[in-house]
Amino acid sequence: xPARERPTARVGVIDxxxxxxxxxxxxxxxxxxxxxxxxxxxxxxxxxxxxxxDALGPDNVVLSTGLLGGMVAPAASMTYALSVSPEGxxxxxxxxxxxxxxxxxxxxxxxxxxxxxxxxxxxxxxDGKIEIKDARSLxxxxxxxxxxxxxxxxxxxCVQCLSIGPAGEKLVPFAGVVSGHENPARQRGLGAxxxxxxxxxxxxxxxxxxxxxxxxxxxxxxxxMVRSIxxxxxxxxxxxxxxxxFDDERAATAIDSYSIGRSxxxxxxxxxxxxxxxxEGTAAGALGETVDCLTxxxxxxxxxxERTASVxxxxxxxxxxxxxPLETAGLVRWAMSLYQRGRLTDRETGGLExxxxxxxxxFELMGRIGRRExxxxxxxxxxxxxxxxxxxxxxxxxxxxxxxxxxxxxxxLAASVxxxxxxxxxxxxxxxxxxxxxxxxxxxxxxxxxLGICDLQTAVxxxxxxxxxxxxxxxxxxxxxxxxxxxxxxxxxxxxxxERLLSQRTGAPAAPLTPPLVEYFRxxxxxxRGVPRPDTLExxxxxxxP
Amino acid sequence: xxxxxxxxxxxxxxxxxxCMRCMTxxxxxxxxxxxxxKSCIQIIxxxxxxxxxxxxxxxxxxxxxxxxxxxxxxxQDFCPAHALDRDPKTRAMKVNYDRCLGCRQCMVVCPFGxxxxxxxxxxxxxxxxxxxxxxCAKMCPSGAxxxxxxxxxxxPKIDTLSRKMIQMQRVPPE
Numbered sequence: 001x002p003a004r005e006r007p008t009a010r011v012g013v014i015d016x017x018x019x020x021x022x023x024x025x026x027x028x029x030x031x032x033x034x035x036x037x038x039x040x041x042x043x044x045x046x047x048x049x050x051x052x053x054d055a056l057g058p059d060n061v062v063l064s065t066g067l068l069g070g071m072v073a074p075a076a077s078m079t080y081a082l083s084v085s086p087e088g089x090x091x092x093x094x095x096x097x098x099x100x101x102x103x104x105x106x107x108x109x110x111x112x113x114x115x116x117x118x119x120x121x122x123x124x125x126x127d128g129k130i131e132i133k134d135a136r137s138l139x140x141x142x143x144x145x146x147x148x149x150x151x152x153x154x155x156x157x158c159v160q161c162l163s164i165g166p167a168g169e170k171l172v173p174f175a176g177v178v179s180g181h182e183n184p185a186r187q188r189g190l191g192a193x194x195x196x197x198x199x200x201x202x203x204x205x206x207x208x209x210x211x212x213x214x215x216x217x218x219x220x221x222x223x224x225m226v227r228s229i230x231x232x233x234x235x236x237x238x239x240x241x242x243x244x245x246f247d248d249e250r251a252a253t254a255i256d257s258y259s260i261g262r263s264x265x266x267x268x269x270x271x272x273x274x275x276x277x278x279x280e281g282t283a284a285g286a287l288g289e290t291v292d293c294l295t296x297x298x299x300x301x302x303x304x305x306e307r308t309a310s311v312x313x314x315x316x317x318x319x320x321x322x323x324x325p326l327e328t329a330g331l332v333r334w335a336m337s338l339y340q341r342g343r344l345t346d347r348e349t350g351g352l353e354x355x356x357x358x359x360x361x362x363f364e365l366m367g368r369i370g371r372r373e374x375x376x377x378x379x380x381x382x383x384x385x386x387x388x389x390x391x392x393x394x395x396x397x398x399x400x401x402x403x404x405x406x407x408x409x410x411x412x413l414a415a416s417v418x419x420x421x422x423x424x425x426x427x428x429x430x431x432x433x434x435x436x437x438x439x440x441x442x443x444x445x446x447x448x449x450x451l452g453i454c455d456l457q458t459a460v461x462x463x464x465x466x467x468x469x470x471x472x473x474x475x476x477x478x479x480x481x482x483x484x485x486x487x488x489x490x491x492x493x494x495x496x497x498x499e500r501l502l503s504q505r506t507g508a509p510a511a512p513l514t515p516p517l518v519e520y521f522r523x524x525x526x527x528x529r530g531v532p533r534p535d536t537l538e539x540x541x542x543x544x545x546p
Numbered sequence: 547x548x549x550x551x552x553x554x555x556x557x558x559x560x561x562x563x564x565c566m567r568c569m570t571x572x573x574x575x576x577x578x579x580x581x582x583x584k585s586c587i588q589i590i591x592x593x594x595x596x597x598x599x600x601x602x603x604x605x606x607x608x609x610x611x612x613x614x615x616x617x618x619x620x621x622q623d624f625c626p627a628h629a630l631d632r633d634p635k636t637r638a639m640k641v642n643y644d645r646c647l648g649c650r651q652c653m654v655v656c657p658f659g660x661x662x663x664x665x666x667x668x669x670x671x672x673x674x675x676x677x678x679x680x681x682c683a684k685m686c687p688s689g690a691x692x693x694x695x696x697x698x699x700x701x702p703k704i705d706t707l708s709r710k711m712i713q714m715q716r717v718p719p720e
Contacts, residue, residue: 072574105582207583212579215575262688
């Protein structure tokens with residue numbers, strides 16, 4: 001049988017401890033079985049994972065771009081950052097913006113960062129050249145200021161950066177990484193992993209082109225895709241209200257007086273974020289981009305209704321400190337409820353009056369969490385450990401963050417290793433076929449992550465959006481490599497199973513079992529506790545010890 | 547009337563979302579590769595140094611910069627090799643590669659910075675309107691780039707401005 005066609009990719013391995021970097025081709029069997037993107041990234045994470053003894057040890061980080069990153073496809077903008085979470089399980093982020101395309105134009109598809117740097121440093125990737133540079137002067141800087149200062153230092157506005165904020169440096173277990181204004185969605189402590197490695201940022205600049213195999217056909221096909229995406233119900237909803245008001249289009253008017261236009265990632269036609277400029281308050285003059293509606297709802301719950309300016313300002317501070325928006329919302333709300341009931345006094349809060357009306361105090365508390373000062377240092381331990389420290393043992397306190405997830409969202413979150421990007425846009429599903437729909441979504445989203453395209457405009461959300469067949473065609477027209485839809489599906493299933501294995505081996509907390517979740521596990525070929533069955537491992541070529 | 551001849555690329559920076567699709571479309575169509583460097587049109591993100599703070603919201607803008615196909619092209623005036631000619635069909639200024647010396651004088655004199663340099667070929671390149679069907683305008687998802695007849699070219703802009711004026715009239719004076 002002739003060998004199957006497989007994509008090629010270049011992998012840069014950087015050892016922060018020795019300062020050595022080397023670039024090689026992606027191993028043929030990885031390219032063959034996982035194709036690329038996050039799927040190949042998960043395999044690289046397995047290959048390069050340090051067996052960690054210390055939860056906050058400098059575990060290795062893999063950054064992966066997709067097969068079509070920076071190419072002619074709808075929103076082919078994604079970068080996937082993967083590592084092991086300080087809280088156990090995997091940490092991962094999918095970042096849009098322009099970082100991924102720039103990395104590919106710089107001649108690299110995957111980066112593997114191992115070891116720990118002696119002092120705070122940043123990585124510079126410039127047209128295939130990789131350097132480790134001193135970042136001690138950036139210590140304590142916000143994620144946004146770091147990006148801005150690196151562009152100044154390198155004297156190039158086209159440099160794209162990925163950075164951590166003070167929270168990552170201080171190893172806050174729910175710190176994230178940020179690129180551009182892309183919000184740090186739930187990442188399970190990826191920022192802390194960067195911090196543990198003394199890695200403040202990654203700056204990339206690429207001027208090399210990515211050759212397109214069939215340029216005119218690829219452009220035509222892309223135009224066709226774009227037209228159908230924009231005509232779809234989901235596309236229209238995202239375009240009109242953005243991700244931030246996806247749940248309630250009428251509320252979109254609330255943002256009108258702050259909005260200074262819309263923004264999209266590389267090559268995206270849906271521009272799902274509003275750009276805003278804050279005119280008053282502690283963040284006056286700050287520029288930001290809106291979050292998705294789940295995150296907005298979490299902060300609406302902190303401040304109360306019709307507090308758009310406060311919610312937007314919270315977005316700015318989360319972004320600046322590099323904190324997980326959902327986890328932080330839960331902690332702030334909890335601290336506020338303790339304060340209101342006198343469980344926390346002014347002495348413990350360090351003089352902060354934690355009232356919903358006092359947003360300056362809320363933002364200061366966020367800063368203290370990010371910098372690990374006073375009460376912030378206690379809260380940075382996370383809800384459970386913070387409760388042990390500040391509450392008597394017999395005290396029950398249930399003021400927690402309720403995301404009000406519908407059944408489809410709840411299942412997708414419980415079944416996923418990473419927080420799915422599409423979660424906020426999932427319509428409630430009926431009980432029937434809930435698990436099958438969730439598994440199909442996970443497969444399709446993983447296939448989109450192989451290509452490096454944003455899953456908000458794929459069949460993950462609606463059947464009239466591009467799915468496996470269209471993905472296959474896009475890959476062919478751009479790269480000339482034939483990857484049949486079934487092979488994409490199989491690679492996605494393999495990646496999901498490997499993700500699952502790695503997540504369990506690294507001590508991920510198990511989600512409570514529900515009948516739809518058990519059904520999902522069965523569809524994926526896993527046992528009733530979500531452990532991949534031996535025959536599944538065999539079928540996917542993951543062997544006894546993958 | 548020859549339709550292409552009297553059309554012009556119009557850009558409205560207020561509508562641009564900075565997705566840069568025009569740039570990769572341009573480089574793919576003209577050079578067969580996605581690359582910002584190889585694009586005739588350049589979207590300048592005026593946020594480079596201002597990711598964190600701005601004094602004026604108007605500073606935050608994505609400004610498309612490309613050849614205006616001037617009626618009195620300075621690139622042509624200053625080219626020592628007479629390598630720039632107007633295409634009679636599309637009225638676009640085109641580089642004659644048999645003549646271009648790669649001296650980059652045109653880059654110096656162009657008031658829009660629209661001349662670009664190809665380091666591999668060691669010659670300049672510029673927007674030549676894709677034989678009368680500019681792909682960037684075709685692919686622009688937000689309507690920020692359009693290829694319109696010259697005499698109505700600023701109608702979209704007037705439309706945007708008119709909405710702003712209506713808004714201003716609605717706001718009661720403080």
